[in-house]
Structures are given as C-alpha cells and as structure tokens.
Amino acid sequence: HTPHTPHTPHTPLPAPRSIMLDRLVQAYTPLICWTGLGILVVRFLPSTFPYWLGRGLYWVGVPIEIFALARQTVFDERARLAPTITVASLLLGLSLGWLSLQIWQKLPQQLEDPTPGIKGSLLLSSMLGNTGFVGLAIVPYFVSETDLSWAVLYSVTQNVFGTYGLGVLVSSYYGRQGTGTNRWWMQLKDLFCVPSLWGFAIGSLTRNLPLPQFAESSLHASIWVVIPGAFILMGIRLSQIQGWQSLKLALLPAILKTIVMPAIVGTVISMMGISGDPRLGIVLMSAMPCAFAGLILAEEYNLNGNLVASSIIVSTLIFLGMIPVWLYLY
Template structure:
C-alpha cells in the first residue's frame, strides 16, 4: 500500500473515530455537556497542548510567514466572498460594502426596502440579506485552525513543524476572527454585543497566554515524568477536541442554506488554499512548512463563526450548514493537498 494511502487511512481512523464518538455522545448526553467540555478545552486543555507541543516544535527559519499567510488568506477569502455577493446582489450588495468602508448605502438589503434609484427590489438580492452576507463572509475567511487544524497538522506533518500551525492560528485566525470578524459581524448583524467584551475575550484568551509562556519557558529543562505527562495531556486535549467537534456536529440539523454554504466552502477550502499555496510555492516556500500552511488554509469554517453569529444575530442557518458540510468535506479535500503540496 502506498505511504500516502496509509497515512490518510491512519488519519481518517483517528479523526473519524473521535468525531464519530463525539457525535454518538452528543446525541445521548445532555446538551450542556458540549458547553462544559468546550470551556474545559478553552481554559485548560488547549493551552496545555500548546505549551507541550511548543517545547518540541522547530521555530527556526522564517516562521513568521505562517502568520502573514494567514492574514493574506483571510483578506483573500473575504474579497472573493464579497465579489460573489456583489454579483448575486447587484448594486445592493455593492452598496453595503460602500457603507462598510465609509460610503453611502444605496439600499437596505436586510429589509429588502427599495431605494429611490431602484423602485423594484431585486429578488436575488433579497436572498442576500445583511445577516446572510455577514455569515457568508465569515465562513469564507475564518477557518478551524485550532481544534481541527492542530490534530491534522500533528498527524500529517508531526510536532516538529507544529510552530508553523501555532503562528498561523494564534497570530492569524484568532486575531482575524475576533478582530476583523467582529467588525464585519457588527456591521452586518443585528445584535448589540459590546465591542469591549470582544476585545476582552481576545486579551484574556488562554491560548495566546499559553503560547507566550511556551515561548518563554521553551528551553526550561523538565524531568522525564513531567515531560511525558505534558505530552500525554497534549494528545489527550487533541482527542477531546475532535470529540467536541463530533458533539457539536450532532446538534446541527438545518440544511436550508446548503447552496450558499457550498459557495463559501468552495472559496474557503478550495480556491484560497489552491491559489495561495501555488503563490507560496513560487515565492520559495516548500516542504513541510508549505504543507502546514496549506492545510491550515484549507480547514473548514471555525466555530468562532457560530459564536459571532449568535452574538450579532447573523444568519445562523448558513453558519451551521457551512460548519457541518465543511467538516465532512475535509475528508475529501485532504488527499488533494497532500498530492499537490505534500512532497
């Protein structure tokens, strides 16, 4: 059996088994269990895994490229998504973008009320209300580079290049989701979530603090039992992260926005990693660092998009559909990235 096939089968057994277990548990256990598990991973599990794996990660070389690539992917995905919205919604869609950048809005897309220049509302534009546009943009630009990206990277590339995944996630996706993502959600949503509370969430994010502490104490010598315990806790957190994804997916059941979700996933999981991956290759980035960056780019939408959708009253149906379909579709896209960039 070819090594690539063996590698994928091992990964699918790890991912599929843990996610399936989570899906079964999510159908059987009270709905509060995923919430408590998520809090445990957010405050304790993921920070410990970051600290543990960072001790053995190779941080030499231009690792900052991962963070830059993350922001390029975020803006590129958002740009492609908005081009699609503008093509579908016509002048109304472009008007909303003008308002986002400080210009005048020509129509209230969320209410479908016509403006003086367009007395008859466009039926297609009514399908792209402002909350729908916000969810579509977020799903196209912010990926699940933490809970899902970490285990995929560790399984396919190993812990040596885990630092590249960390820089992509913490200095790219996390800041992008709760920075630019909040700006977009506030503009297109109906909620009244405090911007200060979102800023506080970024500042007190334990993953960022664990990342900083891991860098500071990276070379601190530890006894073998402590080192082994950290490693086991790190892998345990990875496994629980996959179980949590399965539990969350078991609670997603709305498929009304499948067509729109499919387009956003095509942008997020296919176009962006393909085009930017080729661009990085032409710029001289290759080998395992390139594969790590492409894998992070190709992750399905982050659960942060659901948090923002709830906080700002965006299109929840589109958000949950993109989460469910994207997480499943990852199994089919991973072989593509390994074939194209794995060598």
C-alpha cells in the same frame, strides 16, 4: 519515528503512495471514529455536556496543547513568515467572500437581497477556519515536528487577528449597526483574554526551562486527550445542527474556504520559494473547514446561525475529500 535503515536491495524504501496512504489512514481514523462517537452518544449525555466540553477545550485543552507544541516545536527563522501569510490568507478569504457575495446578488435567479445576517455569516464562513480543534489535530500527521511551527503560528495568528479581530469587526458591522453596543475596549479585552495566545507565549518563553520528566510526559500525553475531545465535540455539534435548509447556500463559503483559498495560498507561497512540509502545513491550515467560532460570533451578534452551521457541515465533508489532493500537490 522508526530508525533509519540504508537503502539496499534487501530493504526497499516504502513507495510515496504507500506513505501517503498510511498518513491518510492515521489522520482519518481518529477523526472519523471520535467524531462518529460524538454523533452516537450525544443523546445519552446531559444537555450541558457539550457546553462544558467546549469551554474546557477552549480554556484548558487547546491552550495546553499549544503550550506543549510551543515548547517542543523547533521554530526556524523562516517560520516567522507564518503570521504574515496567515493575515494575508484571512484577508484573501474575506475578499473572496465579499466578491462572491456581490456576484451572487446580481444573478438573475436571485429574487431578493440577502439580509445583513446572511451577509455577515457568509463572510465569516469564507474567512475563518477551524485551525484549533481540527487543524492542530490533523496537521501533525502530515508535517514533521521540525516544521510544525508553521502550523502552530498559523493557528495562534488566526485566533488573535482572525476570530477576535476581523471576525468581531465583520460580525459587529453586520449584526449591530447603529445599536451602540460595541466598544473598542471590549474587543481589546477579548484579545488579551484569548487563552491560546497565553499558552503560546508561556510555552515559547519557557522553552529553555527544563521541567520534571513527569510534567514533560504529561504535556506530551495531553495532546492525545485534547484531540479525541475536540473530535467528539465536533460530532456532538454536527448532530445538533438544524440548518439543513441552508445547505445549498453554504456551498459558496465552503468551496471558497476549502478549495479556492488554499489553492491560491499554495500557489503564492510556492512562488515565494516555500516548499516541503512548511508549505504543506500552511496549505492544510488555510484549507481547514469553517470554524465553530463562527457559530459563537453569529449568536453573539445576531447573524444567521443556520448558514454558519450548514457551512461547517459542507466544508468538513469537502475538506475530508480534499486532503489527498493537497498531499499530492504539495
């Protein structure tokens, strides 16, 4: 943050377009560079590296990031609306995916019904966004620290209610019908084992507990280690995707996730009186590309992994092009 200077004829304030351009450059540069690095170096890395990087980010990196954000972010009263908006957004994505699936099945050129695996994968991709690895790495470039709580609460709520709630239910319904392998206590166990949830809870409860300066500095610095790691992992995973034949079908959930859903969310919360950085943070979070968690669920419940993987590629490309649009509108 730069010191505030009064507006005088000799010290003109930067134009809004200049500010937007600076923010875009700051956001795109690490995303493109680190993701590109992941694509380039994957062939030189051990085959187990992506697995352990992903596990490390899931169990350690992202929870530490959320712990640090929960301690450092100012949670105003209005931010309590964020979980409600998140749940409504997830239900909206699920409804849009289901509606589009019904329409798609009735098209004249549709020669055969999609398999249950395709149906489940399409619904997952339409609903779940990458609010952890990508969202918490991108949104802080555009939203002030005082309003970052909206984005943090959105990410945590989606992990709990979305990925390990609706996501598991949808995957189980379409992937394990009649197998008897799904139990309610297994879902409950998964819910209480979400590391990001524990990071958020501990960070919120210890906000007033001072830590040594070294620990505070390390927490702040850890964010700038997690972000490159997340983007490198995204590049590695994108380079390994082999679902190119599903790219055409992936356009449907990708457009729903990155264009239709955030447009509806932005319109509704504007009508609710939410504006400024809180609105922008919510819109960006709802516009995040399809989540990598969808791949994990697709593999676990025998859905169509190629469709999920292709949706990640297409939605990521669309999201990069839509960021300036959401900045201009909100």
